[in-house]
Amino acid sequence: MNAKETLFTISKKTGYSMSTISRVLSGxxxxxxxxxxxxxxxxxxxxxxxxxxxxxxRSLKLKKTCTIGLSIPAxxxxxxxxxxxxxxxxxxxxxxxxxxxxxxxxxxxxxDALMSFMSxxxxxxxxxxxxxxxxMVESIVKSVPTILIDRYYEDSKLSYVCTDNYxxxxxxxxxxxxxxxxxxxxxxxxxxxxxxxxxxxxxxxxIAAHKSEGVQGSVSGSSFSVENGISETLRIMSGKxxxxxxxxxxxxxxxxxxxxxxxxxxxxxDDVALISFDDNLFFDxxxxxxxxxxxxxxxxxxxxxxxxxxxxxxxxxxxxxxxMQLLPKLIHGRSC
Amino acid sequence: MNAKETLFTISKKTGYSMSTISRVLSGxxxxxxxxxxxxxxxxxxxxxxxxxxxxxxRSLKLKKTCTIGLSIPAxxxxxxxxxxxxxxxxxxxxxxxxxxxxxxxxxxxxxDALMSFMSxxxxxxxxxxxxxxxxMVESIVKSVPTILIDRYYEDSKLSYVCTDNYxxxxxxxxxxxxxxxxxxxxxxxxxxxxxxxxxxxxxxxxIAAHKSEGVQGSVSGSSFSVENGISETLRIMSGKxxxxxxxxxxxxxxxxxxxxxxxxxxxxxDDVALISFDDNLFFDxxxxxxxxxxxxxxxxxxxxxxxxxxxxxxxxxxxxxxxMQLLPKLIHGRSC
DNA sequence: AAATTTTGCGCAAACGTTTGTAACCCTTAT
DNA sequence: ATAAGGGTTACAAACGTTTGCGCAAAATTT
Numbered sequence: 112m113n114a115k116e117t118l119f120t121i122s123k124k125t126g127y128s129m130s131t132i133s134r135v136l137s138g139x140x141x142x143x144x145x146x147x148x149x150x151x152x153x154x155x156x157x158x159x160x161x162x163x164x165x166x167x168x169r170s171l172k173l174k175k176t177c178t179i180g181l182s183i184p185a186x187x188x189x190x191x192x193x194x195x196x197x198x199x200x201x202x203x204x205x206x207x208x209x210x211x212x213x214x215x216x217x218x219x220x221x222x223d224a225l226m227s228f229m230s231x232x233x234x235x236x237x238x239x240x241x242x243x244x245x246x247m248v249e250s251i252v253k254s255v256p257t258i259l260i261d262r263y264y265e266d267s268k269l270s271y272v273c274t275d276n277y278x279x280x281x282x283x284x285x286x287x288x289x290x291x292x293x294x295x296x297x298x299x300x301x302x303x304x305x306x307x308x309x310x311x312x313x314x315x316x317x318i319a320a321h322k323s324e325g326v327q328g329s330v331s332g333s334s335f336s337v338e339n340g341i342s343e344t345l346r347i348m349s350g351k352x353x354x355x356x357x358x359x360x361x362x363x364x365x366x367x368x369x370x371x372x373x374x375x376x377x378x379x380x381d382d383v384a385l386i387s388f389d390d391n392l393f394f395d396x397x398x399x400x401x402x403x404x405x406x407x408x409x410x411x412x413x414x415x416x417x418x419x420x421x422x423x424x425x426x427x428x429x430x431x432x433x434x435m436q437l438l439p440k441l442i443h444g445r446s447c
Numbered sequence: 448m449n450a451k452e453t454l455f456t457i458s459k460k461t462g463y464s465m466s467t468i469s470r471v472l473s474g475x476x477x478x479x480x481x482x483x484x485x486x487x488x489x490x491x492x493x494x495x496x497x498x499x500x501x502x503x504x505r506s507l508k509l510k511k512t513c514t515i516g517l518s519i520p521a522x523x524x525x526x527x528x529x530x531x532x533x534x535x536x537x538x539x540x541x542x543x544x545x546x547x548x549x550x551x552x553x554x555x556x557x558x559d560a561l562m563s564f565m566s567x568x569x570x571x572x573x574x575x576x577x578x579x580x581x582x583m584v585e586s587i588v589k590s591v592p593t594i595l596i597d598r599y600y601e602d603s604k605l606s607y608v609c610t611d612n613y614x615x616x617x618x619x620x621x622x623x624x625x626x627x628x629x630x631x632x633x634x635x636x637x638x639x640x641x642x643x644x645x646x647x648x649x650x651x652x653x654i655a656a657h658k659s660e661g662v663q664g665s666v667s668g669s670s671f672s673v674e675n676g677i678s679e680t681l682r683i684m685s686g687k688x689x690x691x692x693x694x695x696x697x698x699x700x701x702x703x704x705x706x707x708x709x710x711x712x713x714x715x716x717d718d719v720a721l722i723s724f725d726d727n728l729f730f731d732x733x734x735x736x737x738x739x740x741x742x743x744x745x746x747x748x749x750x751x752x753x754x755x756x757x758x759x760x761x762x763x764x765x766x767x768x769x770x771m772q773l774l775p776k777l778i779h780g781r782s783c
Numbered sequence: 784a785a786a787t788t789t790t791g792c793g794c795a796a797a798c799g800t801t802t803g804t805a806a807c808c809c810t811t812a813t
Numbered sequence: 814a815t816a817a818g819g820g821t822t823a824c825a826a827a828c829g830t831t832t833g834c835g836c837a838a839a840a841t842t843t
Contacts, residue, residue: 784843785842785843786841786842786843787840787841787842787843788839788840788841788842789838789839789840789841790837790838790839790840791836791837791838791839792835792836792837792838793834793835793836793837794833794834794835794836795832795833795834796831796832796833797830797831797832798829798830798831799828800827800828801826801827801828802825802826802827803824803825803826804823804824804825804826805822805823805824805825806821806822806823806824807820807821807822807823808819808820808821808822809818809819809820809821810817810818810819810820811816811817811818811819812815812816812817812818813814813815813816813817
């Protein structure tokens, strides 16, 4: 309705200069020895006219936007929406807003998002990258504090914090072995992604460590999708060596597996045991509740946010690369 | 690494003035009759130095940020994360970025978020409000195009688009009645929220319309939470008139219901039928798959975004209030 | 050859802040 | 009386864009 208030309009109203008003309203009154009289007059007028400073102008001047760019591959994936929620909440506590981009697992979208973040002068970037490491990503990202989550590039200069996928996978596999399962099949997701690679490695190592006990393991699959879970389950359960346990490397894969197993008239865990990577509220309410390796989303988000804040505040060396892997947690259902 | 490029630095490099460079780089070359020679030189230098315009400065000048503020109550709720994803994707197509706030159902957070949006001069706001309608909300929001989703205020000037909760609830109830259920209990969420009110109304009307057939209905409950689902189910299933069908007004409520019913040793749908409001990927993979009323999230998001864009572009009258209710869809599981 | 038009480009103000510096007024000490 | 000093406030430049206007040179017309 009424035109936007600015320092100028308040200046006209109160007779004080814009500088004085700026200082009062940004809490610098003491420092510049503004009189109490001026303070009260200015405060009152600001209050009355519902003044709020133009952060765009302030950002331009201060070269600080108090904005973080957050780029994730798929917000409808609970893991990522959870992540986003944590980051948003944490950053809000420090006065930062979040520009959110959903890249939909698409490199072009990611590129657009990062470019946009840069153009908008975000103070920092948190990203779950989808693109292969390339000069592009690095060049885009090297001029602004950036931290990766979940996925990362092995020997790059980009800091990251993620789940210890190797350990999680290893311990889940070992858990199955301890429960007496001998023929374990893992259904993997996108085979090129680092988390997936690590899960495969952990799985294989655990199997290898118990080879003498007659434990056999196999891995197949190609994407983090329900369809992949369905087709792989169909294939392996009708093969000649039917596994007695299946390790789904992701929530969506698991759904496909369950669905297929039930439609085949088999039961969990009697005919085949099930364990999954990633957590979900629904897992506890399924029949049976699903045993899974839960990534420490809260801790990851928290840690990544804190590290980024430190980078922004210059409390961490320019070229100090930070690589953190957090241990996931095994949550017991009754699917094994 | 290297200092940020600006029009000024390119000006020094090429010898052309900042105005000329600005016009070339913003595609206004033709309009201002810039020579091809200048265009190529400037383009090349911009390319070489990886120039990207400072959108903060541009925003300040143009009074347009190409940013939309999106405020939702809980991003870990699939309904809202889905919503957010749709809005983000849609707005991206029109060159807008999204500032996302998760209010966590907290009025103070919402207030902060909206204030922040205003200070940051967003071009428009999409919100799922949590606060009661008040002068505050209106005053915050009246100076920038705003549209509400899901929840709304009956006779306010704020436009909204949401599900036709009344119709959805009515048809779900009627569906139960048609399947022969006679004693139907609805477990509601936050009783003050408009969607909940409408669902109750739809439920009651459907029941009333079939009263002559001996259909009885009742409503209880107090929040959209698993706990509420649990406690209400426990209470009603151990009461003297045990319902033969339960209508859960939300996903989380449903989870509580299922869990309790199973732990009581009852089965769905033989002992009691189940139907739910809101959709979820997991519903199809539960045992049995859940019959539910799915809100048309995609359509809502799309429509709301489009309306907001029109408001921003001045293609809709200043004080024309837009109220849209979209029909939800009944998705058949096997829980009835 | 003069007048007019076209072409190509630069000047400078403006957007709303922040902040170093200067300046004013009023005491108080010299 | 003058200087010194503390308490208050204002001036003006800067952040990086965009754009109305104006101007010179080249091209065209008369």
